[in-house]
Every structure is written in C-alpha cells, then in structure tokens.
Amino acid sequence: MIGAFVGIFEAQFSQCFWAHEEAALGLWTDCGSSLQVALLDMNKTEAESLMQTLTKQYGQERLLFLHCDVEQEEQVKAAFQKTMDTFGGIHILCNNAGILNESTWEKMISVNLVGVIRATYLVLEHMNKLKGGQGGVIVNTASLAGIGPLVSCPVYTASKHGVVGFTRAMSAASALSGYGVRVNCLCPGFVQTGLFSNIPARLGPFSHLKDGTQLLVEKFGIVNMSQVVEAFFELVTDETKDGAALLVFQQERKYMPAVSVTD
Ligand SMILES: NC(=O)C1=CN([C@@H]2O[C@H](COP(=O)(O)OP(=O)(O)OC[C@H]3O[C@@H](n4cnc5c(N)ncnc54)[C@H](O)[C@@H]3O)[C@@H](O)[C@H]2O)C=CC1
Numbered sequence: 359m360i361g362a363f364v365g366i367f368e369a370q371f372s373q374c375f376w377a378h379e380e381a382a383l384g385l386w387t388d389c390g391s392s393l394q395v396a397l398l399d400m401n402k403t404e405a406e407s408l409m410q411t412l413t414k415q416y417g418q419e420r421l422l423f424l425h426c427d428v429e430q431e432e433q434v435k436a437a438f439q440k441t442m443d444t445f446g447g448i449h450i451l452c453n454n455a456g457i458l459n460e461s462t463w464e465k466m467i468s469v470n471l472v473g474v475i476r477a478t479y480l481v482l483e484h485m486n487k488l489k490g491g492q493g494g495v496i497v498n499t500a501s502l503a504g505i506g507p508l509v510s511c512p513v514y515t516a517s518k519h520g521v522v523g524f525t526r527a528m529s530a531a532s533a534l535s536g537y538g539v540r541v542n543c544l545c546p547g548f549v550q551t552g553l554f555s556n557i558p559a560r561l562g563p564f565s566h567l568k569d570g571t572q573l574l575v576e577k578f579g580i581v582n583m584s585q586v587v588e589a590f591f592e593l594v595t596d597e598t599k600d601g602a603a604l605l606v607f608q609q610e611r612k613y614m615p616a617v618s619v620t621d
C-alpha cells in the first residue's frame with residue numbers, strides 16, 4: 359500500500375483491514391496463511407508511531423514499512439523488490455498517495471498521476487503472469503473529482519480524471535495482453551483527513567471559490583474512512599470488477615460506467 363500512514367487508510371488497519379483477510383487470500387494459489395502488508399510512504403514520523411501500534415497487534419512478521427517517495431523511480435523500484443524479498447510476492451497494490459495544492463500544480467500531477475502510473479508499471483514487473491508473476495489486482499485511489507469537476511481545483515480534478523482514465527485503459531490493456539492483473543479505482547467523496555483541511559490555502563489561485571466548495575461538501579456530506587476501506591476490499595475481492603470506478607458517497611456506493619463514444 360502506497361500512501362498509508364495518515365488519512366483514509368491509516369486508522370483502518372486496526373478496525374477492519376484484517377477482517378477481509380480470508381477473502382483476499384482466497385484469490386491466489388501461492389499465498390500463505392496470512393495477509394502480509396508492506397506500507398510504503400514518505401512520512402517517516404507518522405510511520406514509526408503507527409508501525410509500533412500495528413506490530414503489537416498483528417506481529418512484526420506480517421508488516422513492513424518502507425520509506426518511499428512515489429516521485430522517485432528508484433525508491434519505488436527498491437521498495438517493491440524489498441517487498442518481494444521479504445514476503446515472496448505481491449498480489450495487491452493500493453496506489454493511495456495523493457496531495458492537494460493548486461499552487462504547486464506540477465508537483466500535484468507528478469504525485470497524483472505520474473506516481474500512480476510509475477508504481478503500476480513497476481509492480482507489473484512482479485505481478486504480470488507473462489513475467490512469472492501470479493497475477494493480482496491494483497486499486498488506485500482517484501476521487502469523485504475523477505468523475506466530475508471540483509471547480510476550485512482544476513489541476514487536482516485533471517490529476518484524478520487522469521487516474522480514472524489510466525485505470526480503465528490499463529485494465530483493458532492488461533486483460534487483452536494476458537497479464538492476469540485487474541485494475542480498478544476508488545472515487546470517494548469528502549473524507550475528514552489532513553488533505554481535507556485548511557482548504558482555502560490549498561486552492562491557490564482559486565481560494566475565492568472556497569464558499570462554492572463548502573456548498574459541495576454540504577451537498578455530498580462526509581464519507582467515513584471505514585466506508586472507503588470497505589469499497590477498497592470490494593474492488594479487491596470481487597473478481598468480476600476490472601476497469602471499474604467505484605464512487606463512494608455518504609449514503610451509498612455505486613459504479614460509474616465509462617461513457618461510450620461508439621454507440
Ligand atoms: N480526503 C479526501 O476528502 C479525499 C481524498 N482522496 C484521495 O485519497 C488519497 C489519500 O488522501 P488522504 O488520506 O485524504 O490524504 P492524507 O494527506 O491524509 O494522506 C496521504 C498519504 O499519502 C502520503 N504521500 C503524499 N505524498 C507522497 C509521496 N510523494 N510519496 C509517498 N507517499 C506520499 C502521505 O505521507 C500520507 O500518508 C489521495 O490520493 C487523495 O487524493 C480522494 C477523495 C477524497
């Protein structure tokens with residue numbers, strides 16, 4: 359899991375991550391008897407405190423923390439190699455690292471979109487059945503802003519539309535090529551995390567649109583982190599889901615079909 363230490367997935371390890379262990383393990387023949395998780399993140403401070411809690415609860419042998427910045431190709435490559443050496447395989451990749459700052463928009467594209475593409479290509483070296491892997495599933499965290507416009511955040515919107523488009527095309531490319539790897543994306547609404555704080559400062563040149571953003575928050579409401587994790591596991595364990603974009607609202611979750619231009 360990349361981008362694992364604060365925010366959407368942080369609290370969930372204790373609450374419901376391992377509740378889905380059996381369903382996840384059932385998908386691949388070479389898996390051992392327990393789910394093992396490598397947490398890749400650039401935030402060392404948060405990592406150390408969460409790792410202490412998690413290792414007490416689940417045991418050191420099931421967890422691995424690897425410092426890794428998705429903007430750095432060599433770091434991502436080394437982190438996947440270390441995961442392979444430690445656990446013997448990679449079956450699930452969660453591309454969750456993301457940032458929001460409309461002022462540093464090139465960096466936002468680099469982390470939110472280029473980072474997802476980079477990690478996907480590198481992990482395929484290990485998962486791809488044509489290269490001796492066991493297949494697997496990749497879940498990219500996009501956003502509702504990957505489906506419709508978040509007007510105060512044009513570049514964040516572009517990065518998340520890019521993630522949805524990449525997911526759909528990569529899924530089809532993988533299926534047609536026989537990689538044995540499914541690719542899906544999560545599109546949550548607003549979630550109470552560090553990214554969803556101090557919003558006016560994150561909007562950069564569009565800070566004057568903060569009131570409209572607040573109205574959207576009131577319209578959609580706030581999604582619980584546990585709802586996002588449940589949606590994540592649906593995409594992992596439902597083998598019919600490939601190229602899917604799963605929208606996570608406060609009251610429900612639903613799939614967003616891709617628009618066809620040939621009908
Ligand atoms: N909070 C929200 O309302 C929503 C968030 N999302 C998406 O969910 C994902 C997670 O966001 P949150 O948990 O809200 O944010 P967050 O800021 O609380 O957590 C993001 C995590 O990604 C890590 N990260 C950031 N840049 C990184 C890099 N270059 N390399 C490696 N790790 C890096 C951070 O250290 C942190 O652990 C993001 O992709 C975000 O765009 C999607 C919809 C709604």
Ligand SMILES: CCCCCC(=O)/C=C/C=C\C/C=C\C/C=C\CCCC(=O)O
Pocket residue numbers: 458500501502503504505506507508511546547548549553554557571574578
């Ligand atoms: C400003 C805070 C941003 C928080 C991060 C994030 O990604 C949250 C996004 C949530 C919702 C807003 C995005 C776009 C809304 C537009 C369209 C959704 C269309 C859904 C549909 O039913 O068709």
